[in-house]
Amino acid sequence: xxxxxxxxxxxxxxxxxxxxLSGKRPVSEDTRRKIQQVVDELGYRPSAxxxxxANGRTSTIGLVFPPAGNHYTGMQLDFIGSxxxxxxxxxxxxxxxxxxxxxxxSFQRLLGERRVDGAILMEIRLEDDRVDHLAALxxxxxxxxxxxxxxxxxxxxxxHTALAAACVxxxxxxxxxxxxxxxRPEQLLRAGYESAHRGLDGxxxxxxERGLTVRTYCCGDDAASxxxxxxxxxxxxxxxxxxxxxxxxxxxxxxxxxxxAGRHVPRDFSVTGVVASRWAETVTPQLTxxxxxxxxxxxxxxxxxxxxxxxxxxxxxxxxxxxxxxxxASTGPAGTGTAP
Amino acid sequence: xxxxxxxxxxxxxxxxxxxxLSGKRPVSEDTRRKIQQVVDELGYRPSAxxxxxANGRTSTIGLVFPPAGNHYTGMQLDFIGSxxxxxxxxxxxxxxxxxxxxxxxSFQRLLGERRVDGAILMEIRLEDDRVDHLAALxxxxxxxxxxxxxxxxxxxxxxHTALAAACVxxxxxxxxxxxxxxxRPEQLLRAGYESAHRGLDGxxxxxxERGLTVRTYCCGDDAASxxxxxxxxxxxxxxxxxxxxxxxxxxxxxxxxxxxAGRHVPRDFSVTGVVASRWAETVTPQLTxxxxxxxxxxxxxxxxxxxxxxxxxxxxxxxxxxxxxxxxASTGPAGTGTAP
DNA sequence: GACCGTTGTCGAACCGGTTCGCGTGAAGTG
DNA sequence: CACTTCACGCGAACCGGTTCGACAACGGTC
Numbered sequence: 001x002x003x004x005x006x007x008x009x010x011x012x013x014x015x016x017x018x019x020x021l022s023g024k025r026p027v028s029e030d031t032r033r034k035i036q037q038v039v040d041e042l043g044y045r046p047s048a049x050x051x052x053x054a055n056g057r058t059s060t061i062g063l064v065f066p067p068a069g070n071h072y073t074g075m076q077l078d079f080i081g082s083x084x085x086x087x088x089x090x091x092x093x094x095x096x097x098x099x100x101x102x103x104x105x106s107f108q109r110l111l112g113e114r115r116v117d118g119a120i121l122m123e124i125r126l127e128d129d130r131v132d133h134l135a136a137l138x139x140x141x142x143x144x145x146x147x148x149x150x151x152x153x154x155x156x157x158x159x160h161t162a163l164a165a166a167c168v169x170x171x172x173x174x175x176x177x178x179x180x181x182x183x184r185p186e187q188l189l190r191a192g193y194e195s196a197h198r199g200l201d202g203x204x205x206x207x208x209e210r211g212l213t214v215r216t217y218c219c220g221d222d223a224a225s226x227x228x229x230x231x232x233x234x235x236x237x238x239x240x241x242x243x244x245x246x247x248x249x250x251x252x253x254x255x256x257x258x259x260x261a262g263r264h265v266p267r268d269f270s271v272t273g274v275v276a277s278r279w280a281e282t283v284t285p286q287l288t289x290x291x292x293x294x295x296x297x298x299x300x301x302x303x304x305x306x307x308x309x310x311x312x313x314x315x316x317x318x319x320x321x322x323x324x325x326x327x328x329a330s331t332g333p334a335g336t337g338t339a340p
Numbered sequence: 341x342x343x344x345x346x347x348x349x350x351x352x353x354x355x356x357x358x359x360x361l362s363g364k365r366p367v368s369e370d371t372r373r374k375i376q377q378v379v380d381e382l383g384y385r386p387s388a389x390x391x392x393x394a395n396g397r398t399s400t401i402g403l404v405f406p407p408a409g410n411h412y413t414g415m416q417l418d419f420i421g422s423x424x425x426x427x428x429x430x431x432x433x434x435x436x437x438x439x440x441x442x443x444x445x446s447f448q449r450l451l452g453e454r455r456v457d458g459a460i461l462m463e464i465r466l467e468d469d470r471v472d473h474l475a476a477l478x479x480x481x482x483x484x485x486x487x488x489x490x491x492x493x494x495x496x497x498x499x500h501t502a503l504a505a506a507c508v509x510x511x512x513x514x515x516x517x518x519x520x521x522x523x524r525p526e527q528l529l530r531a532g533y534e535s536a537h538r539g540l541d542g543x544x545x546x547x548x549e550r551g552l553t554v555r556t557y558c559c560g561d562d563a564a565s566x567x568x569x570x571x572x573x574x575x576x577x578x579x580x581x582x583x584x585x586x587x588x589x590x591x592x593x594x595x596x597x598x599x600x601a602g603r604h605v606p607r608d609f610s611v612t613g614v615v616a617s618r619w620a621e622t623v624t625p626q627l628t629x630x631x632x633x634x635x636x637x638x639x640x641x642x643x644x645x646x647x648x649x650x651x652x653x654x655x656x657x658x659x660x661x662x663x664x665x666x667x668x669a670s671t672g673p674a675g676t677g678t679a680p
Numbered sequence: 681g682a683c684c685g686t687t688g689t690c691g692a693a694c695c696g697g698t699t700c701g702c703g704t705g706a707a708g709t710g
Numbered sequence: 711c712a713c714t715t716c717a718c719g720c721g722a723a724c725c726g727g728t729t730c731g732a733c734a735a736c737g738g739t740c
Contacts, residue, residue, distance in 0.1 A: 002725090002726055003727060003728095004726075004727095013690050014690090014691095014726090015689080015692095015729075016689055019689090025689095025729090026687070026688070027688070027689085028688055045452030046727060047725090048453035048454060049389050049393040049398065049454065049726080050393050050725070050727035050728090051453075051727055051728080052389035052695095052727090053389040053390050053694095053726080054694080054726080058389060077412055077416075077417040078412075085407065088438055088446055091445075093436070093446075093450075094435070095435050096436060105431075106433075109388070113386065113388035113391075114387050115389075115400075222618065222621070223621045223622045223626075252621070255624060278562065278563075281562070281564065282592030284599055286563075342696055353720050354697080354720095356719055356720075358697070358698060364699085365719095366717070368718060368719090371718085386697060387697065390695070390697035390698090390725090393696080393698095393727085394697045395697085395699090396725075
């Protein structure tokens with residue numbers, strides 16, 4: 001079941017078998033056929049480990065994402081799916097690594113033990129030791145998201161600042177004056193998660209620009225937290241008429257909280273934010289939102305990584321995406337009065 | 341950066357370094373310290389490929405799931421997450437393989453090229469060539485789900501038959517007489533997906549037992565399909581007062597369809613089914629459902645696989661889970677009349 | 681017929697670990 | 711002091727591929 005066995009049965013040397021299969025040197029048609037026949041008969045496939053050892057490439061990329069802790073969001077799922085699929089198109093496998101930081105055992109395995117040719121990082125923080133570490137090593141990697149020091153590195157990101165701002169402008173245009181912001185969980189914000197920070201920034205600045213009265217909240221990644229968050233919002237300022245959220249997983253809870261409080265969406269209260277479309281469409285009324293193009297981002301990340309692997313000395317490339325807001329049904333003109 | 345370099349710097353032979361690190365033979369305290377020091381200085385970690393080649397184990401397991409096609413469901417996400425996490429606890433990495441069938445390139449890579457020590461299969465079909473193939477090869481694997489021929493194999497499954505039946509009994513006890521069943525997409529049913537078939541069976545038999553009038557539907561894995569499905573249900577039999585679903589991704593759409601039709605849940609219409617709790621809790625009212633213990637299933641699958649890897653000749657083991665129905669808020673007594 | 685370039689194949693070295701058998705020097709024993 | 715015992719460490723072989731340099735056989739040229 002190894003190359004030597006094939007060589008023996010085909011009556012040639014191991015190197016000839018190797019060349020016949022790889023095509024890196026010409027082999028006569030006769031022997032090639034003979035070899036191919038033996039290979040087919042035995043169902044031989046070269047060992048990935050041996051090949052990886054010999055030519056230094058594993059044909060595997062690592063997908064690094066933070067440990068679940070409690071649970072993953074839908075967006076992460078979409079990334080994972082699209083990365084796996086895109087990688088398969090290049091004949092690459094994907095190795096999952098649940099690493100939050102640089103010093104993770106899992107992260108060390110990926111890099112130190114050279115299990116992968118390159119890596120794609122998810123859930124980037126503004127100051128991200130993983131990114132720094134990889135950059136210092138000049139290890140081929142692409143981030144889905146960007147750190148505070150983005151120059152000279154490879155990434156595909158979403159312009160959360162612009163997207164959150166767009167949401168604010170959309171609401172302001174509709175006449176809303178008191179708007180809340182529902183962010184990712186506080187621990188993620190404190191940890192410096194890119195989306196949480198830039199989204200918050202974009203929201204705050206745009207709101208200031210438009211002279212809105214705002215409050216910002218952090219919210220756990222689950223329905224119960226979303227519901228609780230809405231309660232807090234309406235308690236803190238009952239005159240609030242709209243909210244912007246980055247928190248996909250809390251969305252159902254936000255809606256529930258509003259329903260419980262007797263606020264009809266979009267008549268009494270508008271909701272918008274930055275959410276993948278498949279999740280925006282599961283709630284009723286469907287969420288008007290900047291759709292996170294998770295599939296495209298995953299695919300592009302893989303493309304960039306492949307490019308980087310092909311020519312390690314090429315200039316860094318990146319994509320900054322700014323998807324438009326999809327108008328669905330969760331926002332409307334601000335009502336005339338305050339709370340019902 | 342390889343073991344020879346370490347040996348040179350520590351002034352010992354390569355084998356000594358190997359033994360010092362693995363502890364498979366005694367090494368004097370002095371040299372061990374010296375070696376460790378060099379290793380720490382250089383940050384040396386042995387190459388995974390070389391090690392895999394030498395000792396025949398990759399410390400990687402494959403997670404085989406069908407290609408996304410369009411998109412993944414939340415349950416799959418939960419499985420992936422829990423498998424990765426459980427595997428990490430055993431110092432195993434997880435390689436993702438989007439394979440529907442046996443003959444997939446990706447599947448062949450996993451097995452033929454010996455990239456993994458074992459595999460966990462998701463989305464099992466009643467007749468599953470992947471399972472048969474692995475069984476024929478005696479390749480260590482554990483299925484999340486079970487085929488029609490489950491004896492003598494390793495799996496962790498959910499008793500969809502019993503769960504769907506429990507849902508029916510729950511509804512029947514509440515007085516519902518006309519109940520619809522919302523299954524996974526038709527193509528999956530036709531392909532022989534286990535959950536779709538057994539769930540349908542359990543539903544049908546229990547309904548017959550209770551003398552209910554039923555209709556069964558297939559429904560795409562997205563909100564729009566769910567909404568359309570409810571329209572069809574109410575069109576086909578407006579007197580329907582309840583539904584049971586296995587289709588997590590359509591849930592939001594089902595609710596929307598009911599809202600659009602003016603049916604209030606649970607006053608006019610009851611909804612229940614088999615759904616992971618985190619999704620059951622995002623809809624309003626929260627879904628009364630048999631909670632799919634995805635986290636536990638993933639973890640147990642890994643545990644079984646580890647066991648099987650440890651003692652390849654042990655007797656096959658499995659777990660059949662039958663989680664209880666969690667009473668939430670989406671079911672209630674059948675109304676007195678028919679449609680509003 | 682000596683010379684040359686092609687074409688096809690082979691043997692050997694290498695990738696970076698692990699593992700087996702052996703040798704050596706120190707300690708223990710009679 | 712000669713003899714075993716034991717703890718340590720070494721060298722070599724091996725895992726299963728890839729790749730390089732060499733070489734044999736061949737047809738074509740002058």
